[in-house]
Amino acid sequence: MMKAALLGYGTVGGGVDRIIQERDDIRITRILEKYPKPEIADRVARDMDEIVADPEIDIVIELLGGVHPAFEFVKAALEAGKHVVTANKALVSAYCKELTALAEEHGVAFRCTPAVGGGIPWLHNLARCRRVDEIREVRGIMNGTTNFILHTMLSGTAFEDALKTAQELGFAEADPTADIDGWDIRRKLVISAAVAFDLLAKEEEIPMFGIRTITAQDIANFRTLGRTCKLMAYGTKSKNGVSAYVEPTLLLPNEPEASVPANYNTISLDGKLNGIQSFYGQGTGRFPTAANVVSDCLDILAGERDFYAKPVPASVDNSDAKHAYYVRTAHRDAFLTGNCVTEGNGFVITKDISVDEMHRWAKEKAASDPALFFAAIR
Numbered sequence: 001m002m003k004a005a006l007l008g009y010g011t012v013g014g015g016v017d018r019i020i021q022e023r024d025d026i027r028i029t030r031i032l033e034k035y036p037k038p039e040i041a042d043r044v045a046r047d048m049d050e051i052v053a054d055p056e057i058d059i060v061i062e063l064l065g066g067v068h069p070a071f072e073f074v075k076a077a078l079e080a081g082k083h084v085v086t087a088n089k090a091l092v093s094a095y096c097k098e099l100t101a102l103a104e105e106h107g108v109a110f111r112c113t114p115a116v117g118g119g120i121p122w123l124h125n126l127a128r129c130r131r132v133d134e135i136r137e138v139r140g141i142m143n144g145t146t147n148f149i150l151h152t153m154l155s156g157t158a159f160e161d162a163l164k165t166a167q168e169l170g171f172a173e174a175d176p177t178a179d180i181d182g183w184d185i186r187r188k189l190v191i192s193a194a195v196a197f198d199l200l201a202k203e204e205e206i207p208m209f210g211i212r213t214i215t216a217q218d219i220a221n222f223r224t225l226g227r228t229c230k231l232m233a234y235g236t237k238s239k240n241g242v243s244a245y246v247e248p249t250l251l252l253p254n255e256p257e258a259s260v261p262a263n264y265n266t267i268s269l270d271g272k273l274n275g276i277q278s279f280y281g282q283g284t285g286r287f288p289t290a291a292n293v294v295s296d297c298l299d300i301l302a303g304e305r306d307f308y309a310k311p312v313p314a315s316v317d318n319s320d321a322k323h324a325y326y327v328r329t330a331h332r333d334a335f336l337t338g339n340c341v342t343e344g345n346g347f348v349i350t351k352d353i354s355v356d357e358m359h360r361w362a363k364e365k366a367a368s369d370p371a372l373f374f375a376a377i378r
């Protein structure tokens with residue numbers, strides 16, 4: 001019987017507790033929660049020190065989210081010789097190197113499968129594939145909230161209404177910034193690329209554009225172009241490190257990601273031996289994510305100790321990445337006119353533009369036209 005402490009009793013934490021209560025191989029004996037509910041009163045811990053000092057706790061499940069104090073708590077748990085499972089992509093993306101080194105030093109496991117893909121065992125299988133294969137690319141829809149919004153907008157719903165529904169269903173956070181502006185998917189890309197290539201890219205070096213400014217008219221325009229918009233992340237092994245970027249992308253109907261519905265994700269690897277392998281499932285939601293958390297605990301119970309890879313910090317190199325773009329802006333300028341191939345109802349289709357250049361231009365332009373939207377056409 002493995003004894004666990006749970007940090008955070010929110011949507012996923014409550015789901016983990018429900019699943020574990022049905023099992024007899026693991027038990028949650030302590031819960032750290034800022035707003036404890038009556039049903040967990042008998043297990044609430046005073047503070048993290050109490051959990052760290054409890055010799056009976058074998059494993060700490062971190063579901064607080066955010067980098068601090070999650071980092072300090074996870075560090076303390078590892079130093080006290082406790083295994084850690086986390087779904088916290090912000091934490092892993094920022095502190096992967098430090099935390100994996102600490103886990104190794106103390107002979108304990110550090111696992112984070114639910115941090116990428118919610119309920120999908122993507123990291124676990126990516127690591128399994130790369131033992132024999134050379135991974136050339138990881139890519140996909142890695143954010144359930146934005147996929148839910150984009151899918152809902154296909155029936156003519158406005159962005160704000162689709163976001164509100166996502167929040168009501170418990171997919172989106174009260175503050176949806178990390179999802180709709182791309183921070184969340186970018187962190188998942190950093191972690192996926194680290195596992196695929198042993199290269200830990202710096203979040204801030206990865207160009208990112210989200211879906212905050214997409215309109216019902218854009219969706220109608222994509223329909224006339226015969227395409228569907230998805231928020232995609234791409235990580236490719238490049239000459240000097242890893243090419244990585246996050247952007248809305250207009251897919252053709254026959255591309256597998258184009259038909260991914262609701263809060264689902266599709267994440268793929270391209271391996272030299274395997275070719276493309278895709279993993280499809282619910283990327284957010286209480287029980288899918290909670291089930292993935294519990295699976296990580298069971299892997300540890302079965303003796304799993306290694307992290308998925310041994311990533312070293314690497315620079316992002318997008319020097320070879322270029323493609324066409326759909327751009328909608330109220331203020332056309334020389335850059336856009338010079339790159340325009342064709343135009344439609346308030347938008348321009350460009351010739352191939354370097355990804356770095358496009359994101360740089362859009363960032364500058366958004367200062368005067370905050371409603372600007374663009375999407376890749378690859």
Ligand code: HSE
Binds near residue numbers: 115171179284
């Ligand atoms: N906010 C995330 C998403 C949760 O919507 O995908 C799962 O990582």
